[in-house]
Amino acid sequence: MVEWEELSKLIKTRRSIRKFQDKPVPEDLLVKALELATWAPNGGNQQAWRFIIVSNGKLIQKMGDAVNAKTELMASWPEAEQFGEHVARWRKTSDFFRGAPVCIAVLMGRYSSVADQILRARGENDAIAREIRSSREIGKSSLQSAAAAITYLCLLLHYLGLGNTWMGGPLQAKKEIEALLTVPPEWDLVGLIPVGYAAEAPETRPRKPIQDVIRFIR
Numbered sequence: 001m002v003e004w005e006e007l008s009k010l011i012k013t014r015r016s017i018r019k020f021q022d023k024p025v026p027e028d029l030l031v032k033a034l035e036l037a038t039w040a041p042n043g044g045n046q047q048a049w050r051f052i053i054v055s056n057g058k059l060i061q062k063m064g065d066a067v068n069a070k071t072e073l074m075a076s077w078p079e080a081e082q083f084g085e086h087v088a089r090w091r092k093t094s095d096f097f098r099g100a101p102v103c104i105a106v107l108m109g110r111y112s113s114v115a116d117q118i119l120r121a122r123g124e125n126d127a128i129a130r131e132i133r134s135s136r137e138i139g140k141s142s143l144q145s146a147a148a149a150i151t152y153l154c155l156l157l158h159y160l161g162l163g164n165t166w167m168g169g170p171l172q173a174k175k176e177i178e179a180l181l182t183v184p185p186e187w188d189l190v191g192l193i194p195v196g197y198a199a200e201a202p203e204t205r206p207r208k209p210i211q212d213v214i215r216f217i218r
Helices: 004-013 027-035 055-074 078-093 112-123 129-137 141-159 167-178
Strands: 050-055 104-109 188-196
Touching: 004 141, 027 050, 027 104, 027 141, 050 055, 050 141, 055 078, 055 167, 104 141, 112 129, 141 188, 167 188
Parallel strands: none
Antiparallel strands: 050 104, 104 188
C-alpha cells in the first residue's frame, strides 16, 4: 500500500495550472495516466466515459475561438454589467487553455440504471416519480462516474510531473467543441483538461477547517 504521508503529499501539492511551457507532452505519459484513471468508480461498471486527446495546435485554437465567441456574447448582454471587473477578467481567461500543448476532452455516456429506466417508464404524470427523477438528475450516475475519472486523472498527471486543471467553463461552447471533435450524438462533453509542463507555481490556497465541513450523526 502507498504510505499515507506520500499520498497526502501528492494530493496536497496538486495545483490548478493555467500557464504551460512550450514543450511537447509524451503521449505514453498521457496513456499511462488515462489507463489508471479508467479504474475510477463508476455506475454499474459501465465505464461510460471516453477521452479525446487533442495535441493539434490549430484545433485547440479553434476550440478557444469557440469558447471566446460565447464569452464575448455573454459579456455583451446587459445582465453582465452588474459583474463589472469579474467579467473583464473572465474575458481574458476563459480560453486560457489555448496555451496548453495538449487538451483532453472528457466525454460522458448516457448510462441508465434500472431505477432510471423504471422512472422513464413511469412517465410524467406521477408527481412522486417526477420528484425522484429530479433528485436523481442532480447527481446522476453518469456524471459522477466521469467526475471520478477526471479526479483520478488530474492526480495521476500531477504525479507524472504534468500540470493540468479541470475546466467546466468550455461547456458554454459545448455544441461547437463537440462538432470540432466529431463527438457522436450519444456522447456529451463534460470537461476539458489542459495538460502540459507547468510554467507557473501557484501558491497553496487554504482549505476550510475539517470541522466546518463534516457532521457526525451517531
